[in-house]
Amino acid sequence: MLGADLTLFEEDERRLAAVLRRLCEEAKSRAVFLIDKSGQLIAAAGETANVDITSLASLTAGSIAASGGLAQLLGEKEFSVLFHEGEKDNLHISVVAQRAILVVLFDRRSSLGLVRLRLKRAAEDIGQAFAEMALRTQQEAGRGRAAFQAQFAQFTDEDIEDLFKS
Amino acid sequence: MSFINYAAREINCKLVYYGPGLCGKTTNLQHIYSKVEPSTKGKLISLATETERTLFFDFLPLELGSIRGFKTRFHLYTVPGQVFYDASRKLILRGADGVILVADSQIERVEANIESLENLEANLAEQSLKLDRLPFVLQYNKRDLPNVVPVEELQTLLNPNGVPWFEACAKKGTGVFETLKGVAKLVLNELKKKT
Numbered sequence: 260m261l262g263a264d265l266t267l268f269e270e271d272e273r274r275l276a277a278v279l280r281r282l283c284e285e286a287k288s289r290a291v292f293l294i295d296k297s298g299q300l301i302a303a304a305g306e307t308a309n310v311d312i313t314s315l316a317s318l319t320a321g322s323i324a325a326s327g328g329l330a331q332l333l334g335e336k337e338f339s340v341l342f343h344e345g346e347k348d349n350l351h352i353s354v355v356a357q358r359a360i361l362v363v364l365f366d367r368r369s370s371l372g373l374v375r376l377r378l379k380r381a382a383e384d385i386g387q388a389f390a391e392m393a394l395r396t397q398q399e400a401g402r403g404r405a406a407f408q409a410q411f412a413q414f415t416d417e418d419i420e421d422l423f424k425s
Numbered sequence: 426m427s428f429i430n431y432a433a434r435e436i437n438c439k440l441v442y443y444g445p446g447l448c449g450k451t452t453n454l455q456h457i458y459s460k461v462e463p464s465t466k467g468k469l470i471s472l473a474t475e476t477e478r479t480l481f482f483d484f485l486p487l488e489l490g491s492i493r494g495f496k497t498r499f500h501l502y503t504v505p506g507q508v509f510y511d512a513s514r515k516l517i518l519r520g521a522d523g524v525i526l527v528a529d530s531q532i533e534r535v536e537a538n539i540e541s542l543e544n545l546e547a548n549l550a551e552q553s554l555k556l557d558r559l560p561f562v563l564q565y566n567k568r569d570l571p572n573v574v575p576v577e578e579l580q581t582l583l584n585p586n587g588v589p590w591f592e593a594c595a596k597k598g599t600g601v602f603e604t605l606k607g608v609a610k611l612v613l614n615e616l617k618k619k620t
Contacts, residue, residue: 423602
């Protein structure tokens, strides 16, 4: 399903959010974000209230894309981990399940070693969740899709006009 | 690569403004940013050089409202137009649901427009994508300047497939929202087709 549209159902979000919450707790981090490689937020956990998540998602995806470009230039498949060290806060950015980016925001209460250690299990869980999501999307099952087809897909050009009225 | 979140009833689409250097891609985003309600937009991020030339990309998230109960979000990106930033352009193009080519209408920029269109096609081809299979619109910008090429000529040069096109003066805001609406329509209709 790599490169295909991503469809997130309620149960997927719950499952991914649970993985992120556990990682956030175990890694003693401030917040954890799971982002699609194209820059869309998938799920988040922790102290996210004061973070501009949309911008964070887009810039992180840009960073990963840029370092991917660098990797190719040097004949590497990809640089799967980025680490940004600040005065107070640090960012650990890694590619998981090939198509997603896991961002861990942490301060002095944690350490790079702890984050890397706890991340392994979370990455495996996320990979598993994505594999199952891909399978389900292929089978086209699920209430959400039905609702989407019954409602959203019935839109007309007028609905789009309304969107731009204000 | 659209992203549908059934849990939050959200649809996210990525739109990319393409075009030669100084054609007005960033100006398009700046105008949209200045006109939409603060509650419906996020921050406008510009990764630019000290002389305000786009270095990596500009980014503006827009949430215009709901369609049939689904929140519709557009993430607008511009690419750096200057020729030597091609590696960055390829990255930003990845996962785009729709593309707007902003053409500079001035006579001296005709070749730059054609070059940019060819570059867009080549970069899409690297991702096994084709322009005629992707939601794509054209914007003929800077129509207020004195030395512009007639629209008919631009159409022949840049729009052989007859995709929707819009005349604009992005600095004054003319045609900016029409262009955005034009590509949004194509993207949402494409999404409808896929379901």
